[in-house]
Amino acid sequence: MINNRIEYDFVLVGGGPSSFALAHHLVDLASKNNTKFTMAILEKGKEFGSHIVSGAVSDLRVIQKLFPDYKSTDFPMEGICNESFFSILGNEKKWDVPNFLLPDGLKKEGCAILTLSHVIYWMYNKLKEKISKNPNIQIDFFTGFSAHKVIFKEDKIIGVQVVEQSYEEDPDNTVYGKVTCFGDKGFLSRDVIEKYKLRDNPQIWSIGVKEVWQLNERKDFSGKVWHTMGFPLIDGSFGGGFIYGMRDHKLTIGMVISLDSENPNINPQQRLQDLKKHPWIQEMIKDGKMLKYGAAVLPEGGYYSLPKKFAVEGGLLLGDALGILDIERLSGIDKGMESGYQAAEVLYEALIKNDFSETPLSKYKERLMTSFVVKELKAGRYFRFAWQENPRLLKSYLPILMDNIDHTNPYLGFLKIGLKNNPIKAIIDGIRLKILMDGYEVGPVKYKFDYQNIIPNFNPDKKIKTENYIKETIYSRPDAVFYAKTKYHEGNMHIDEFNADVCLKCIKTYDALGKDTPCVSDCTAEVHRIDIISGKRMHGMSLENCIQCRTCEIVCPEVNLRVRPTMEGSGPDFMGL
C-alpha cells in the first residue's frame, strides 16, 4: 500500500466550491461508466470550510446541475432571496434605487442566501458518502495540508509539495498527479501564472470583510438582500456594502472595497464599522450580538485579467485562481462551480482516453469561453474600467447624490450633479457610464497593479459624519480578530518580508505624511505594526492574528511582502461565514 511515490490521477489544490464541484461531477461521470480514478484534495484549513468566507448570495444554477435533488436533502441554505434592493446611503438616510433603473445582475430575487463554509462542509460530506460504496474511486482528503511549491519537470507540472522550503525533495510530503488543479486564491497559482507567463494584464483585487450578527428575536430580515453604495466610502474607492437577512434572526453585514484605491489608508475593517454606524443598520443591530468576523480577497479583473491559457501541461486553473468572479453581477460562487463542472468533463475525457497532455486539457478553455461564465464576464468587461477611468463618478458625483438623499431627494441630486459640475460633461459622463456598463466595444483595457494606484499623500476631500451610534455595536480591529478565532502552531512564519531596508524607507515616507503604511492600515486583522527598535521605526508583524486575506501583499507599494499559505491547519476558523 505504501509506495515510495505518493501518486494520484488528480490532485486538487484547495477545498473550495470549484474543487468540490469538480470532484462531484467527476465522481458522477465515472460512476455511470464504472471508470476508475484516484484523487487527492488538499486543504490548508483544519477542516473543509474553515478558511471559506463569502457573502454569499448565489444563483443555484450549478448546484441544481450537481445535485438535482438538493431541495430534498439537508443542503444548508439561509434562505431564498424574496426582496432585493440596491441602495445608496447618505450620512443619515438611504435611498432604494427603483427596480427599473437597476441592471439585471443586481436583482437577486430567487437566488439563495448561503453560508458558504457550511455549503463546502456539506459538499465534502456528500462526496464522502457518494464514494463510500464505489470501490473504483479513491479520493483522499487532506485537511491541514497546504500546497507550498509546484513541482515542475521541464515544462510540465507534475505535483506539489506540502511543506515549506525544503531544498531536497521530501517523498513523505510530495504528492504527484497526472493533472494538478489549482483552485486557490493565488497563494500557489501565481507561481503557475508566472512560470508560463499566462497574464499580460495583472489581476486586480478587492477586499471583502464580513460580520455575522445574531439579532434580537423580534427582528427578522430573512430573505432580504441589500447591496449599498455611498456611505461610508466617499474617498473615491470603489466598493460598497452588503446586508443579507438569514434565517434564525441572523444578519450578514459586509463590505467589499477595491484595492485599486488611491487612498493608502483604506482600513477595510474600520470602514465596515463605519457602515454599521449608519442609522438604518444601527436600528437592525443595536440589540444584537456579533457572532463571527472574517475577510477574504476577491479577484475583480474579470474578462481582461483572464489568463491566456486555462490549462497547461499537467495543470489547470479553477475558480479564483482563474479569476472568473463577476463583480458586475456579484457572482463568483456559481461561476467557480461551473469551472469545476466543465473541468470535470474535460478530465473525464482525458481519463477515458488516457491522454492528459495539454491538447485535450485545452478543451477546458473552449468550454468555459462558450459557457455562461465567460459570456457574462465579457458582457461586463468594462464594468470596473468604467469607474476606474472616470474618478469624478465616485469622488464628485456620488457625494452630491448622498447629500441630497439626506436633505432633499435623490432625483434633485441628479440635477444638482449637473448644476454643480459642468452640466454637459456630467451628461456625457452619464452616457459614457451607461455605454460601458452595457458592454459596447471600446477596445481592450489595461490594468495597473493595485498598489500602483496608491497616492501616498492622498487626502479625501470630504469626511463622513458618524454620530449617535451605540458603542457596543462597533469593534476595534484587535477585537474583531477575536471573532475570527485564529489559532496558530508554534514557530509559524507565513509572511515573508524580503528586505527590511525597503520597509524602513516606506515607513519614513508615510511617517512624514502623517499616515500609516498601507500594510498597517489595510490589514484586516492587526498583523502589521510599527516597532521602535534602537530608535528606528521598523516593520513588525503579529502573525498569530492573521486571517490570511493576502491584502498586505497586494497593497504593499514596494512589493516587499509575500503571504504564504500557513501550515498545520493554522489560521482563522471561518465556519459560519
Place this chain on the structure above:
Amino acid sequence: MGDIQNIFVLIKQVPDQSSKAGINPDGTIDRARAKRMLNPFDRYALQAALHTKKTYGGKVTAISMGPPAAVEILLEALEHSVDKCYLLSDKRLAASDTLATAYALHKVIKYAGDFDLIFCGLQTTDGDTAQVGPQIAERLNLPQVSYCEDFKIEETKVIAKRVVEGGYEWVKMQIPGLITVANSYHPLEYKTLRGARMVQHLLRNEEEKTNYIKIITLDDIKADPVKCGLKGSPTIVARTDKVSEIGGSCIVYQGLPAEQMVSNLVKNTNLPEFIKS
C-alpha cells in the same frame, strides 16, 4: 544506545477549547455537544514517544480511554506514525475520576503487554488534575519522572531533566518507568502527508483498521467494574460556577517608544494606585 522495544503513550480526547462546550444541568461538560480534540498536553507526550522511537528504536503504542468517538485521536496518532492503538471504551467507565481512570488504564497497560517506557501528558485540559500519570506508575509499581522537560536514554536508564520551582533538576530513572512530559518539551512535529494518507486508506478499509486500532472493554482487560466509573470514583463535583464569558475590548499600543506606550497604558487603565506608583 538503549535497547528500547516498546513505548506506550497515553492520550485523551478532550473538548476543543476553541469551541463553546455545552454544560449539563449538573454542571459537568456535555461532551456529546462539544467539538473534540487531542488533549494539548498529550501532544508533548506523543512527541516524546515518537522521538524515543526515532532515536532509540522500538514501537509506539497509543492507549486511550473514552467513548467510541475517541477513536478520532487514535487515528490522529496513527497519522503521526504511531504503530498500534488501544481504545478502552465501555459505558461502565462513564464519570470516572482520576482514581478509577488510573485503575482502568493500568489494567489496559497490563493487557497490552511488555513495555520499556510509558509517556503521559502533564495533565488534561478538561480535568487539569495531573494525577492520572503518577497514579498509574504507583499502581504498576514503576519509577516515574514527572514534569520531564528533556531526556536521554543511556543503557537501561533514562536521564531526565525535570522542571522544579525556580529551575530544573537532572534525575536518573531505571527502565521500565513512566514519564509525564512537561509542555516545555518540544512541540509535536506535524504529521506527514504519507501518514495522513495511511489513515485515509484505513478509513476505507474497516477490517484493516482493526489491525491498527483495537477497541477493548472492561471484560477484555479483566477489570473490576466496581472500581470503575461512577461507582469507583470517590470524587464528588459539589458545584460548578459559570464564570462570565470572555469579551471586553482590547487596545493595542504600538508605534511609540516602549516607555511612552507603558505610560499611555497606565494612564488609560483602571489600575490600583499602588501599581501605578
